[in-house]
Amino acid sequence: MTESATQPMVRATLEDVARAAGVSLATVDRVVNRREGVRAKTVARVEAAVAKLGYRADVAAARLARGQSFRFAFVLPTGSNSFMTNLSEQVQRTAGWLAGQRGFIDIRHVDVFDPEVLAGALEDLSPVYQGVAVVALDHPKVRDAIDGLTARGVVVVTLVSDAPSSRRLHYVGIDNPAAGRTAATLMGRFLAARDGKVAVIAGSLSLRDHSERQFGFHQILSSEYPNLATLPVIEGRDDSERTRELTTALLKRHADLRGIYCCGAGNRGIAEALEASGRARDVVWITHELTQHTRRFLVRGTLDAIINQDPGHEARSAARVLLAHCMEEPISPDQERIRIDIFLRDNLP
Structure with missing residues (x-):
């Protein structure tokens, strides 16, 4: 390793630019701030020094000086x-x-x-x-x-x-229709040629991200996977207890439920309902956002895939x-x- 590679990078100052260009600090300040009154040849010398030294204005310091x-x-x-x-x-x-x-x-x-x-x-x-x-x-x-x-x-x-x-x-934020389409493609491929129903659970369709995700999901599932029928969207308001009750009802009502797509939250409720029903390994479940809870559900096999945004x-x-x-x-x-x-x-x- 060369000596220069071990040295910390030092930020160039206006004083450095002034020395390199052979002009006063006031002249450099006028050039950098695009003020008039400096000869073209001097402007060129200062700009060359700025480029050579990689000078960048410290915007935060300037705001501090102005009290902004x-x-x-x-x-x-x-x-x-x-x-x-x-x-x-x-x-x-x-x-x-x-x-x-x-x-x-x-x-x-x-x-x-x-x-x-x-x-x-x-x-x-x-x-x-x-x-x-x-x-x-x-x-x-x-x-x-x-x-x-x-x-x-x-x-x-x-x-x-x-x-x-x-x-x-x-x-x-993410492209939510694309996120929904991605979830549908995963669902269709995970279920292969199995016939049956797929449930969609949203927090609220008044939230643009939830409504766009379910739109993208239906767009792909209905056109490319005719063996799978989507049930009407239900809204859990991102509440785990409410979502648990809704999921439990879905599982009881539809013996041919093959998949659940949650385009909102309330995932702890879905996990509890699936595991209590004994169908956690039979129903494909896809949801959004990597959290401490969805990570755990994914690791133990209750959850199959997570669509995430950072x-x-x-x-x-x-x-x-x-x-x-x-x-x-x-x-x-x-x-x-x-x-x-x-x-x-x-x-x-």
């Missing part, structure tokens, strides 16, 4: 949904990084299944916030509340679940998008694209 900071609200669901708990934890971790950028996060937990409650929470947000990230319900009252924030100059990012006809700036990536992406908008900086679409992961028992991280 931003505050964002993350509006997340109440309840015991394990994925949303993970998302909340990741937002808290992201808050530590964002504080170094002079950005600050407050988390608000509300019932996102109730449009009046969610809309009211958005409408009542303090004017101290420059940006909001919200797990959205696609409902007229919620869309109106988002539009109201935007009209006040507050940038809104939808997180995990979208409200696409609102005036939100950006959606941070809550850490989503939390960081939402924060980056909000900060970039406030700083009038572009975002990188590739960096902010949330990918769909598929986990089986054999490739668990």
Whole structure:
């Protein structure tokens, strides 16, 4: 290993650029900040030094010097949904990084299944916030509340679940119809040529992510796997006890139930019902989100596959998008694209 490879990388300063270009610090400052009054030949020398040294402005330090900071609200669901708990934890971790950028996060937990409650929470947000990230319900009252924030100059990012006809700036989440289609393809292949019924359990079809997933699921299952008939969607409101009761009823009512696709949460209830029925190894079960509970169900064979989205990536992406908008900086679409992961028992991280 060479000596240079063992040395820590030192960030170039304006003083370094000034020495390399043979000009004053004031001249470098004028060139870097695109102010007039510097000869073209001097500008070229400074820009060459900037390129050679790899100088980058310390944006956080500049904001600190100007006393500038931003505050964002993350509006997340109440309840015991394990994925949303993970998302909340990741937002808290992201808050530590964002504080170094002079950005600050407050988390608000509300019932996102109730449009009046969610809309009211958005409408009542303090004017101290420059940006909001919200797990959205696609409902007229919620869309109106988002539009109201935007009209006040507050940038809104939808997180995990979208409200696409609102005036939100950006959606941070997976392609949910594609996720549903992926689940259907897995279900069809796992069941091969077996005939029978498949149940779909959502949290609420008012949540855009749940409705889009079940749409994609039906799209593929009905067109490519005619041996499998999908039952009407039932809604468990992401509540484990309610979902357990619904799953128990399904298993009793349909002796030919071959598969269960859960496009929301409530997975502990599904696992309890399947294991209590003695049919856990006979019914193919596919769900969303890798959590401590779904991991356990997958390892012991009750669950067959998990369609996952990374809550850490989503939390960081939402924060980056909000900060970039406030700083009038572009975002990188590739960096902010949330990918769909598929986990089986054999490739668990």
